[in-house]
Amino acid sequence: MASPKWLSDAEMKAWRGFVTTSPDLMNAIERDLGAFGLDAGDYQLLAMLSEAPDHKLKMCDLADTLRLSRSGLTRRMDGVVKAKYVVRIQDKDDRRVSFAHLTPKGYQFLKKIAPLHLKDVRSRMIDLLNDSEIKALGSAFAKINAYLRTTE
């Protein structure tokens, strides 16, 4: 196969910007969360549970949405369970499956943190961008995600 077309200036700017800035941004947000005594992974876990019906999710579904391996989730759960933010519940029908269930304490904690986190997300990203950039980011990531799903 012939070597593909090299990136144009604009394409290079988009790609390089993505590769270099997105880890910086995530690290910054992670540090912000750390100031509230919370790990970024734990925040995502609590947030996903809070949005789920009945505040609970199957472990494997949770692992998928959090982009974690099963073992990774097991270990993450250990932390939030120990902090009493989440409990493990065995399913009655299928005794292989466990649910992660957000506790009232976990929910209260998340509700306290969420607006602070939101403020950081706004100041570090959303409020810096105009409407067309916001829309473009949304559609760009939607397209990329769709393509990733087709190729597994």
Place this chain on the structure above:
Amino acid sequence: MASPKWLSDAEMKAWRGFVTTSPDLMNAIERDLGAFGLDAGDYQLLAMLSEAPDHKLKMCDLADTLRLSRSGLTRRMDGVVKAKYVVRIQDKDDRRVSFAHLTPKGYQFLKKIAPLHLKDVRSRMIDLLNDSEIKALGSAFAKINAYLRTTE
């Protein structure tokens, strides 16, 4: 402080898309590189060196551009040095500093891999997007990066 405005649909789509899709994209590109026998971090390291004047960079500058701590870079260097893609060179003037210097072998290897990597970057991201999305991504990350720099 009052709780800030919650995210609009478009803002949420941009933020969630970024948070969930960008690690997926990076993982996919990383797997692509793995098929060529190369770690993503190693690729970035070689790429940065290949673009530097004289194919060499000070360790600390390289660490900054690669978003690595100094210790992280030390360990990464161990790998590529062992593979003979890079050599360490002591500076004559300031004997504290070392340079990472791309070897001919490393440069040849990178030249072989680069078009394959480029093809993956195009198919997984760039070619999926239209011109306005490309431009918006570039400007968005530039703004985010500029803000990150002001706040350290």
Place this chain on the structure above:
DNA sequence: GCTAAGTAGTTGCGTGCGCAACTATATGGA
């Protein structure tokens, strides 16, 4: 010139993660 402070790079240690192996349970043929 000499000491204090700063800087470059390496090493010890702890952490979070994925992969592979394992246990326990469920399901789909013969």
Place this chain on the structure above:
DNA sequence: TCCATATAGTTGCGCACGCAACTACTTAGC
């Protein structure tokens, strides 16, 4: 029914990373 296969979750292990401590060297202040 019974066994092969699949699935959910946990554990062992190794790896890459950051932080803190360390060594080596340079620079600034006196």
